[in-house]
Amino acid sequence: MSSNPITKKNEKAGAEKVVRPDIQHVIAVGSGKGGVGKSSITALLAAGASRAGFKVGILDADITGPSIPKMFGLKMSPERKGFSPMESSSGIKIMSLNLLLASEDDPVIWRGPLIAGAVRQFWSDVDWGELDYLFIDLPPGTADAPLTVMQTIPLDGLVVVSSPQDLVVMVVKKALKMAGTMDVPVLGLVENMSYLICPHCGVETEFFGSPKGEEVSKLTGLPLLAALPLDQKLAEYCDRGLVERYESELFDKLLSILQGDKLI
Numbered sequence: 469m470s471s472n473p474i475t476k477k478n479e480k481a482g483a484e485k486v487v488r489p490d491i492q493h494v495i496a497v498g499s500g501k502g503g504v505g506k507s508s509i510t511a512l513l514a515a516g517a518s519r520a521g522f523k524v525g526i527l528d529a530d531i532t533g534p535s536i537p538k539m540f541g542l543k544m545s546p547e548r549k550g551f552s553p554m555e556s557s558s559g560i561k562i563m564s565l566n567l568l569l570a571s572e573d574d575p576v577i578w579r580g581p582l583i584a585g586a587v588r589q590f591w592s593d594v595d596w597g598e599l600d601y602l603f604i605d606l607p608p609g610t611a612d613a614p615l616t617v618m619q620t621i622p623l624d625g626l627v628v629v630s631s632p633q634d635l636v637v638m639v640v641k642k643a644l645k646m647a648g649t650m651d652v653p654v655l656g657l658v659e660n661m662s663y664l665i666c667p668h669c670g671v672e673t674e675f676f677g678s679p680k681g682e683e684v685s686k687l688t689g690l691p692l693l694a695a696l697p698l699d700q701k702l703a704e705y706c707d708r709g710l711v712e713r714y715e716s717e718l719f720d721k722l723l724s725i726l727q728g729d730k731l732i
């Protein structure tokens with residue numbers, strides 16, 4: 469970061485948070501569970517905010533399993549200088565460990581302190597420029613990267629993602645308790661893959677059994693922000709590095725719920 473960082477003691481989390489006056493809002497997307505769609509939802513929230521005219525960035529805090537660059541079709545470029553983010557085709561600034569690797573297939577075999585250090589640097593040392601929104605894609609669980617994000621980055625809040633499978637209440641509660649311990653506000657719950665839209669006939673099917681969003685919301689006290697379908701087009705766009713091109717009313721609505729309630 470070019471100017472002097474301002475630090476603020478975070479009593480509960482036992483660490484200093486580094487405030488960046490050039491970044492207005494910071495929203496993390498996380499879950500206790502892997503593969504529920506955290507990265508896709510982070511990417512789509514960022515793409516929606518960018519389409520709406522905001523200056524947007526994505527900090528990929530999944531250091532050992534980064535997937536954001538691939539979703540946006542980005543790779544490390546040798547010409548890129550310094551510790552600057554790369555820009556997606558619509559101008560979203562992205563920083564990810566995969567953008568620093570010579571080959572995107574290289575594994576990152578790091579222990580906790582190195583992972584925590586990378587997350588801290590992505591926040592403090594990257595030249596993000598002025599941003600309205602920075603979205604943070606968290607890896608699953610409660611290990612080093614989510615812990616460092618919650619301890620050192622002043623988050624406006626956390627969006628918790630779940631899918632309608634067994635154990636979801638336990639998994640959501642774990643994420644909630646971690647956020648509570650770290651003094652991070654939880655904005656709400658997004659149930660992803662809630663139902664399937666048939667790519668042929670458009671009929672909606674409850675693929676993973678009945679959606680649990682409402683029930684989980686009641687049991688955890690978290691507002692249900694959205695129930696999103698399993699959509700083959702989204703998976704395909706993510707795979708082809710074209711996630712920015714995916715548009716859906718439901719995602720636009722999710723973004724406007726977050727903004728309208730002044731949650732972000």
Ligand SMILES: Nc1ncnc2c1ncn2[C@@H]1O[C@H](COP(=O)(O)OP(=O)(O)OP(=O)(O)O)[C@@H](O)[C@H]1O
Binds near residue numbers: 533704
């Ligand atoms: N609603 C959806 N419809 C169709 N495919 C989806 C949907 N959400 C996510 N996917 C696909 O599921 C896979 C896993 O999604 P994603 O990488 O976003 O999950 P994740 O929670 O970030 O996983 P990880 O825990 O490994 O970081 C991806 O291939 C993605 O394209």
Ligand SMILES: [Mg+2]
Binds near residue numbers: 506508530535606607
């Ligand atoms: Mg992910």
